[in-house]
Amino acid sequence: MPAVRLEDISKSYRMYTRQRDRLQEALSFGRIKRGRDFWALKDINLELEPGDTLGILGRNGAGKSTLLQVISGVLQPTSGTVETNGQVVLLQLGAGISPDFTGRENVMLNGLTLGIPRDKLLDRFEEIEAFADLGQFMDQPVKTYSSGMKARLGFAVAVNVEPDILILDETFSVGDAVFKAMGTQKMLELRDRGTTILFVSHGVGMIKNFCNRAMLLHRGEMLYQGGTAETVDRYQALLSSAEAHRSGELADAEYEIAEQEDDDYLLDTPSFKQNPDLEGRAPGLRHGTGEARIMSVEILDEDSRPVDRVDSQSTVTARVHLQYSEDVKKSRLEITLRNKAGLDVFSTNTNAENAPLEGMGKGERAIVDFTFEAWLQPGQYSVTAAISSPKAKNVYLDWVDVASVFKIERAKGQPAIPGLVRLPTTAAVHGPDKARQDS
């Protein structure tokens, strides 16, 4: 008997631009059509045996959470059938916790809310308490807890009662390394005991290490289901191709991933791009006179593909698309890479790299590539781009903070970079004895 079986699951929502449209449509009994159908899930099939662990991958809005909710029975599918055998526990961060009550009281409240019988909760209370490891905070109201502590408490309740099917939605996104390690350990135990585990995570490593199966969702459709390594590869391919189409995607909601071919960005002269996200930037993240505008900032890998993650020590290009709205005789474009901690790690500009921007006319566009070796510590980086004119100091024509975000990953076979950067270094060994002989 399968633990979970989904047959042609689809879920659609009717979207209305205004509340009034919804009412009009309801009152007209189908004669007036105002809404649009939005398919959050389309024809999903899945069968899991007890003990299977499934990782669900997909970009934001791919339908991952919706799928988990449908499997758990919280949401009803529009069509198709869901079958689950055994007790299902759906764990979502902070759900079902009463902030005014103590950890102890919340174990009972949250446990009962999750659908766990009271006797079982009382039986397992000590294990839950030990696992949550809250110390004296157990008797303090939960509102005094940190988010990691809350997650620990919720997780402790859900895993210690041995559900048949455990569904986790981004549970590990908070919590420190110790909690993650303990959580993984506990989940391994559950898996070996035959609990079917489904979880959504953006952490590809977690899914690779832990799951025996994975599924890739995109816009409500299942793109792939199978082994974790293959699924993760496809997910990463999807991420980078989606990044390439970011500007086009918003304008044209109907694009298909299959249509994307590489030739688009392999052309010698790069095509001009505009990232609509940058337009609506908050004033704190963007300011300037507006004589020139930074339209888009992309990160390209060695093969000039737009990506959002690159290998450390590979060649990376930051491509900036500019548009001038006035005649600007001389201007200077600078980019700054900032790490997760907000530290400016590296900065350069067109003058320093001997590529001055001169004699730009009104309405003219320019694309500037900064190509460098990313000898940087792996992690998340943001790019700040700014155009200034030499006429006035500290006045920017345009200044955009976090114009682009990318991740540097340690490539296989590369040594780790322990500091912030790896400087070009040579090492030579001079034995003191030899030195004496030389002199």
Next chain:
Amino acid sequence: MSASASKAKQGSFGAASRVLSTIYDQRWLIWYFVQRDLSKTYRGSFLGFAWAFLGPLVMISLYTLVFSELVGLRFRELEGNETLNYGLYIYCGVMPFSAVSECLTQSTNTIRRNSTLVQKMIFPIEVLPLIMAVTSMADKLLGLGVLVVVLAVLGYGIHWTLVLLPVLVVIQLLFVMGLSYLFSVVGAYLPDVRETLRAFVRAMFFVTPIIWTVDRVEGTKWEPVVDYNPLAYLVGAYRDVIIYGDPPDGTATFWFTLLAVGLFVAGLACFVRLKKNFADLV
């Protein structure tokens, strides 16, 4: 918890018995939640649970002071009962009324207020209106309990009819639950109902003989206001049992019980039938 398949479609009898057994299965959940909701307001205060009794005591004192001493004198004569403490008379009517009014106004918001439970968790949401009704009733019962003690202390005596109180409470609970289920559904679909109901409840406060006595409309053209008002029956019945020591009128009780059971069945049926849509509505 046994195996569940959400494709099952059974007859309404099967559905009803399944709902009732869910409610029974969830008795601990209901118990803990009622406890939680009852103690929510006293949380963090120094006196803690003592407020459950102090609160009503303060109210009773205020009612007695204002209505008996300041404005109650004339009514006392009209009622023809010199020993009647008008403040206590009002208080005894306010308690059952506010259990109903609280549930009416709050129920429209039940689904939205508990959106996490409805949308994000595997939760038997059919217990939510029930928890609300039970909490509200329990709170008001505490208030009435304090009233009974005060009456005894003031020398009005304790009547044998108090043994009928549990029966009355059960009937009212059914009535209140029925309303809660019904308006939870209505409120989930039509959020605007909330404001409408607020106005309605405010009007009902004055239309029901809470701050005025029934004999004021007897024999006038306004008599139907009392005769066809289920809340008037409820308020009257509590007063009969607690203050006057008379059993409530049999025919009226019969009709009210019928109404309460009908409301409960209809409300629960509506709720169970439509609850699967709630997650999409909030």
